[in-house]
Amino acid sequence: MSQPPPVPQGLPMDRDAGPFDPPSGITRLREARPVSPLAFPDGHEGWLVTGYEEVRRLMADTRFSSRQDIGIIHVPYETPGMPTPTEPSPQVPGLFVAMDPPDHTRLRRRLTGAFTVKRMKQLEDHIIEITERQLDELARLAPPVDLVREFALPVPSLVICALLGVPYADRDTFQANSAKFMEKDITLDEKVAAYGALTSYLAELVTRKRAEPGEDVLSDLARHEDLTIEELTGAAFLLLLAGHETTANMLALGTFALLEHPEQLAELRADPELLPGAVEELLRYLSVGDIFYRYATEDIDLGGETIGRGSTVVVSLLAANRDPRRFENPDTLDIRRKARGHLSFGHGIHQCLGQQLARIEMRAGFGALLRRFPDLELAVPAHEVRLRTDMNIYGVHELPVTWPKTVG
Template sequence: METAGAAPARCPVTGAGARPAGTATAPVELPRRRTSPFDPPEEYAGLRERCPVAPLRLTLGPGDGGGWLVTRLADARAVLSDRRFSHRNELIGLPLPPPFPLTEYAPPPAAPGAFIKMDQPEHSRYRRLIAKRFTMRGINALTPMITRITEESLDAMEAAGKPVDLVKHFAEPLPVRVMCEMLGVPDEVRGPLGDHLALLGRMEYSLEELITACTVIAEQLQGLLVAKRAEPADDLLSELATGGKVTDEEWVNIAWALLGGGFDTTMNMLALGTFALLTRPEQLTAVRERPELVDNAVEELLRYLTISHFGASRAALEDVELQGTRIAKGDTVVVALPAANRDPAHFGTPDALDITAPTQGHVAFGHGEHQCVGQHLARGVLRIAYPALFRRFPTLRLATGPDEVPLREDMLHYGVHELMVTW
């Protein structure tokens, strides 16, 4: 599985271009420290250049497997599209400390319906049940709804008065409302679900908090399932509840997976993307004055910012050779999505935000069979929300210094906790 056209690099960690099975190495830690709000940790650049498949220290693992960190785009796409690398929860080690201390680590297999942590054929069976609603055609049909909610969110933001927190009054409620209307989640359920799903997105929480959050989410979803069966509507959760293709447990876990992925990600892209544009006037001017660039601007922001800042993890199901390095069966491979999306071998000026630059091939939504099922929905929201925001507030600007913006380095998805703006 060697990447075409790339000779194995000599790794500063191992001192060699290949690591034979059993060779002792000094693993690197997963890079976490940022020196800029918009750039990934600096260590990625050196690893990508000199050690693109680096031995990685795992905090905990389900077995005796080692860890590897992949930082080049071609290798990232190769790993994420190869069925020899598994997405199963019970096989993957942790590159970061768990939220609370554990005396042992033996993660269970994914629960029925939790398709994100499954391999084929189970993954595709569940994904087919929801895929039609998440196609580009399906999302295009939601444009009037997304536009309406965007304008209502901007009305609320304006009514709140300036200065205002863009996260609280626009970036967070907009995608949450869109997802809930699409799935059919009523207002009275949205709040409790959102609060407890947000806790699970933190890097640290107590065992008691975890139990409470999981209990509340399960109870809310089970109640919603009963309501959907009693009074179905034209929404995805009603379709699943009445279609006879999933059990109650599967329904709850499918809904959990969709809401858990949809509440947090688009919110962070919308807020962090706005922050980036407000600090780059020439890029913001282009977004405002050249509507034909909006689609490419969204893709460039996705590439440049890459909010999945801890990457995507896989477990090797057999021995695999990558860039001259042997990855043993049972090893965990972490694909550094932020590093791959800054690969100079693919992107001309990878560390610059340029909304006119080619963006094809980025992995902000992952790649392969597990590529984010909600990617077209996220794009649909961002394509409408960014232009609408800057039309409504043509003089929008930060109300604080850029270095005063609190960053979400303590969360599974990167972004900003707060973005105070005025106009």
């Protein structure tokens, strides 16, 4: 009988298997023990869940709580300047991602009405127009250019601003503060300052929306008198942050992945009908929102292990999406794969509210970029592309690209 692997000391984070693959330490753990003990830097003995079925079961089980005010959520990596938590964090009003039913249910119901498939479809033409206009701007520039700054970040920022009713002129402020907030290795003071700047701005905005509502999601929410300004601010913070950070990184990292897989890129260019499936496969393959946390509210059996009450449980969606028990040849990018069922938008009651919006943005973004820039290529060697290993949403800091011919 083989010995179980040694308990890792902290979460393996080194992208040593390549820019698109999980850290090799996480892959080895998934193969040997999909629900594995994990030793945290602060001495906590928690768990890491990496198997596809095990992650699905965990995310569907509300005994694994998302609340941070009932138990301490321990962080599985060193955070310089961040004090070791000794008690639960206070609950932030409106931050529904850190809530359980019934509070989560009440807020989520309000938001679901604003993110209907019908509304997203109505937005599609506007998203295509935003994308094409941004590519017009890109085509006017002399390469090489940074695709993150000139395309991948502006498109979802413009879309989420239009959807929420946030003035796009304020983008520099909210982009800088949200980027700072997403950094892993910053002090508590820096994180609090970035969060405070964002929420102060959004509190003023939602207060104006309540007084003079417009035709946007924040105005829709502000019309609900049972939601306080604090709840509206928390919800706006989450929607703004998630609405541009995740899609921006998918557009940039997805382009990088396609450029590094030229045979897949050629297939996609030859047959644009493959685009919807290719977006799903890129979502599975890259899983930019990878690490999530839960708190066990009681002793729970999962994957043949007993997770003790009070344990912090770390979930890796990237590892789950690369599980060979669920996807054949999971480490291969295959745009013809039927990748539906991936966990990149989560699972259960916290499944991503904006997933249809993200899909529309990615179909529009990748489709137009590949059509209008048929000779797009990296302007630097792949190993020089700066990876966002220091951020909570994975991607690239910059993606220098060039094109040799006139584009339209």
